[in-house]
Amino acid sequence: MEHKQVSDEQLVRQYVQGDEAALELLIRRHRQRVFGAIYMFVRDRYLAEDLFQDTFMKAIRKLRAGAYQEEGKFLPWILRIAHNRCIDYYRKTQRTPAVVTTDGYDLFEVLNLSGPAADRELMKTQSHQAVRELVERLPAEQREVVILRIWADLSFKEIAELTGVSINTALGRMRYALINLRKLKKQLKLSL
Amino acid sequence: MDPTFTPNDLIRFLFHEMPSEEAHAFRQWLQEHPARQEELNRLQQTIEELRQVPDGPSETSVQLVLAYSRQTALEHA
Structure with a gap:
């Protein structure tokens, strides 16, 4: 199937209907933005790779469950998932945020956590x-x-x-x- | 700064978040305010430098996600 001019929304619909190639195009279309955002949050390439995979796997489950309802806004949607996965990671592995926001976490704390990892030559x-x-x-x-x-x-x-x-x-x-x-x-x- | 536009409007303009009619007026306003045009140029240059990084994920990560999708598609069916 030709995907070149297909919108994100159409790709989402095709994927939910079983077209695996549509997912691949969605990932390739947005991988740099999603990975870039994750990387700049965690500042660790290996961790960013893991969270990138985790983000899209979560998105796959949500898409199949019919939980995607943001017409025309796939990128912000997947970025919110990425953002939440980053927060979840730090919740599970690091510490309780000092100041809890309306979202239940302290984003500023998250942004400051992974200093040593930033030393890697990546x-x-x-x-x-x-x-x-x-x-x-x-x-x-x-x-x-x-x-x-x-x-x-x-x-x-x-x-x-x-x-x-x-x-x-x-x-x-x-x-x-x-x-x-x-x-x-x-x-x-x-x-x- | 001219009361018509605020410093934040420089940012809205640079990130293309200004309606076209307003952007047109803003461009005209800039011509009359060379200091703001210079500031805009400096901000633009910094944005371009920031956009250099980072690269995308590894191909392995992409393939792992696709494999997960194929595998779970069978379970989902």
Whole structure:
């Protein structure tokens, strides 16, 4: 079957009806965004690979159970699953969040947890490493917006809903994050 | 900054979250505010640098998910 121009929604329908090739296209279409978001949250490539698999396996179960009802929004849907899998992982393996949000976890704590793992030489280029290091130096709330908007590709409205702030706050955090990244780059004399 | 637009509008514009009519007005406004145009350029450059990373998952991860789907499809049927 030709999938080139098929929408995510159509692929979801085809997959639920038994077309395995539709799932493969969905994964290949969105793998970089999903993996990127997970990676920037956990900062550990091996763990990100595991959580990537876990995310899509969870999505498969949900799709088959008829739990997908977000017409036209497959990417935000799968990213929410990815986000929750990251949170679940830290709930099970690390510690109880210091401050519990409306979602039942402290995202900022999660963002700060995996420091030692970040020492591994897993990024492919020095440029990638430099960008990662810069982002890690941002205040948690700014880093969160950068990850969710640039790598997870959520809109500011979606970020605002996910993190419990206003859209203007999310926009402001992004602006300050970009300004701070530029300053950090100069301070550290990094070339990207 | 001009009362018509706020600093946050720079971000909305850069991430294409501004309606086309408003974006058109914003572009015109930028022409009259070169300092804001320069700020916009700096922000844009930083965004492009951020988008360099990271790469996607390994092929093994993709194949494991597909194998899981095939396997559980039989159980689901």
